[in-house]
Amino acid sequence: MARARLQDVADRAEVSLATASRVLNGSARQPGAALVERVRAAAADLGYVVNAQAQALARSRTGLLGLVVQDISDPYFSTIAGGAQSAAREHGRMVLLASTERDPAAERDAVAAFAAHRVDAVVVAGTRWSAAEDAPVAEELATFQASGGRAIVVGQPLGTATVIRPPNAAGATALAEALAGQGHRRFVLLSAPARVVTAQERAGAFTAAVAAGSGEIVETIEQQFSRDGGYAAGDRVAELARAAAEAGEDPPCVFAVTDVMAIGLIARLRELGVDVPGQVRVAGFDDIPTLRDHVPSVTTVSIPLAEMGRLAVAAAVAEDGTDVSAAVGHEVVLRESTAR
Amino acid sequence: MARARLQDVADRAEVSLATASRVLNGSARQPGAALVERVRAAAADLGYVVNAQAQALARSRTGLLGLVVQDISDPYFSTIAGGAQSAAREHGRMVLLASTERDPAAERDAVAAFAAHRVDAVVVAGTRWSAAEDAPVAEELATFQASGGRAIVVGQPLGTATVIRPPNAAGATALAEALAGQGHRRFVLLSAPARVVTAQERAGAFTAAVAAGSGEIVETIEQQFSRDGGYAAGDRVAELARAAAEAGEDPPCVFAVTDVMAIGLIARLRELGVDVPGQVRVAGFDDIPTLRDHVPSVTTVSIPLAEMGRLAVAAAVAEDGTDVSAAVGHEVVLRESTAR
DNA sequence: TAGTCGGTGGAAAGCGCATTCCCATGCGAC
DNA sequence: GTCGCATGGGAATGCGCTTTCCACCGACTA
Structure with a gap:
């Protein structure tokens, strides 16, 4: 028929x-x-x-939103996508999805594909990389904007796109202060490669706040920005814990720049028989849902991921002129993993 | 410009x-x-x-795939979506996403919206509901198929759509056998409302297999199909554990029809001071990534979610005639939570 | 009663592209 | 030297819809 x-x-x-x-x-x-x-x-x-296609052609606007995330199966992004999706539904928009497997080149391709589909706006979610790696996406996005498209970034600035900024610096600062308030002084920073801007922002602000609070970063460990990266750091952290114990010092407090690293780290420490928080304290960042039922429960900085997705969509559908560079909040959540 | x-x-x-x-x-x-x-x-x-829109109009096919999931922020669905996304990319297709917040009416709307956008195929992922609740989606899907669209369901049959079936019955049966092999005999079934077909399939097969293995279901608890549902069951399970202990019986073994219920249950039991697996054993289903680092680690049935997403897309882009009703496997994963 | 104006329905011109014909050209075969 | 055929390029049509522009009609004012 x-x-x-x-x-x-x-x-x-x-x-x-x-x-x-x-x-x-x-x-x-x-x-x-x-x-x-x-x-x-x-x-x-x-x-x-x-026929929405024909309508789009005649009206020369599609009502489509393009959402590119770095890994849709990662809770960080799927939560953002959930918020975006729900906001899109409220605004009567459909969303085209692309998941790039954390490959900057794929981000570029996704934006190009969205441009071909004449989406009204594209939202790019995820950490930025080095300037060199970002260049292709930035250029593609600029072309898209030049021809009337709207660009929103959830993360760090990219070209002239509207930015929804996760409170990385503020959150890390607040976390450092909260931990100092609990009496922690000696910190280990578990960070990620320099190209991961999100990790750098958190690590940088944390470092500054620790210094300002007369604490000390006794060591910085760099690993992959993932659960396995955290796991890999376990052995070194265990050594540091032992050294501290022998020196009669307080157990060190590790700040893992993302929750999944914290979880991987704790998993390894458990295997090594190192107690958290008895011999090492651990804090993360993001407050992924998992953390709530983790044993020990993990101290972290909660950020409103779903809300960020909603904001991005709001910016995407906003009437011209309405600039929605909303500030997003954060909340330090102290749990067992940093208890003294 | x-x-x-x-x-x-x-x-x-x-x-x-x-x-x-x-x-x-x-x-x-x-x-x-x-x-x-x-x-x-x-x-x-x-x-x-x-201009992909104009191309679509002229060619009268869009190259678009519609994916409707019940909650994109749930790991179950985001993993399926991840597999689907990656397969779509390989086939050079774009995917339109809809997340329905587990509302059958929203599923219908999503399919209708996809039909308006003239997607070549739509994939509906998630448990089916009661026949009455499914009717609207089924009808919409039938209309879509009648006008040349292809329909794929990940879950249970719906109209004449191609079905990618999670191995609920086989997995639950295998789990029951594995648990019997460990020596468990007295089971508690933690299931969900009758309208959740997935829960029924798992519960039904588990019950049958327990009976066949000369075990016994001592009680069935019905709760919401979520973490909080599992949490809510905690008090009753604790009572059962105490009763068993007083009667000098083996600790009961709870089968929660989905991992998140198992996790919620264990959280409540911990609060109540009931040890798992000391005083109660717990098994789940799905093998969400979280389980790996949970304490205690949780016995479950692992099913290839990403693979199911890939299969669905394969069926969606298959040449006419190629029926891809592939069977998907499962694997029982015995972990600490059911150790004797 | 004539003149105007707001409102209502239809004709037709695109929106940007794929694709079917159709024509012109050049080549080999006889 | 002519005919036939293959090949390459272009004109024109249509995909399904929106929207401007026009014609028309009835009501209202002077």
Whole structure:
């Protein structure tokens, strides 16, 4: 059965194409009640389904939103996507999704594909990389904007895109202060490669705040920005713990720049028989849902991921001129893993 | 800057629209090398980006895939989505995403919206509900299929859609056998409301296998299909554990029909001071990543979620006639939570 | 009663591209 | 030297819809 076209509906209702269009698709001009009724009935009889592609072509806007995330199966991004999705639904928009597996080149391709599909706006979520790696996406995004598209970034600035900024610096600072308030003085920084900007922001702010609070970063460990990276750091952290114990010092407090690293680290420490928080304290960042039921429960900085997704969509659909560079909050959540 | 159209490219290359089209979009008929070169150059100069909407209209196929999941922020679905996304990328397809917040009516709307966007195929992932609740989606899907669309379901059958079936029955049976093999005899079934078909399939097969193995289901608890549902069951399970201890019986073994319920249950038991696996044993289903680092680690049935997403997309893009009702495997993973 | 104006319905011109014909050209075969 | 055929390029049509522009009609004012 071929799909009914608007023309078929118009024929059946014995009106013109124009009238049928006005009735069926939120036009400002509504025909008389009798016609409206006839058209509605005809559409229902025929099981008419509007062709969004044709509509898009005629209107030259699609109502589509492009969302590119670095890994949709990662809770960080799926939570953002959830918020974005729900906001999009409220605004009556559909979202095109791309997951790049953390490959900057794939980010570029995704933006290009979205541009081809004439999305009204694209949201790029995830940490930025080095300037060199970011260049291709930035350029693609600039082209997209130049031809009338709107660009939003959830993370760090990229070209002239609107930015929804995770409170990395503020959160890390607050965490450092909270930990200092608990009496921690000797910290280990578990960070990620320099190209991961998010990790650098958190590590940098944490370091500064520790110094300001007369604490000390006794060592910095660099590992992959993942659970396995945290796991890999376990042996070194265990050594540090032992050294501290022998020197009669307080157990060190590790700040892992993301929760998953903290979890991997704790897993390894458990295998090594190092108690958390008895012999080492651990704090993370993000407050992924898992943390709540983790044993020991893990101190972290909670950031409103879903809300950030919503904000991004709000910025994407905003009327021109409305700049929605909203500030997003954070909250330090002290749990067992840093208890003294 | 207005976007360049194919016509602009043709003008600049001094060829006809037809020739430009043939060069730029994989047509079977390729013009002579000289023209190809000229057109390519012109396109590059103008920064030409094909308009996928117009292409879709002219070709009357979009190359779009619709994916509807019940909650994109749930690891179960985001893992499926990850697999689907990666497969779609390999096949050069874009995916339109909808997350329904577990509302059957929203599932219907999502399918309708996808139909309007003329997606080539739609994949509906997630448990089916009661026949009455499923009816609207089923009908919408049937309409979609009648007009040439392809429908794939990840879960249980829905109309005549191709089905990718999670091995709920086989997995639950295997789990029951494995637990019996460990010597467990007295089971508590922690299930969900009858409308959640996935829960019923797992509970039913588990019950049958327990009976076949001369074990016994001493009690069935019905709660929400979520972490909080598991949490809510904690008090009753604690009572059962105490009763068993007083009667000098083996600690009961709880089968929670999904991992998140198992985790919620264990959280509540911990609060109540009931040891797992000392006083109660707990097993789940799905093998969400979290389980690995949970304390105690949780016995479960591992199913290849990402693979299921890939299969769904494979079925969606398959040439007509190729029926890809692939069987998906499962693996029982015995961990600490059921140790004797 | 004539003149105007707001409102209503329809005709038609695109939106950007794929694709079907159709024509011109050049080559080999007879 | 002519005919036939293959090949390459272009004109034109249509995909399904929106929207401007026009014509028309009835009501209201002077």
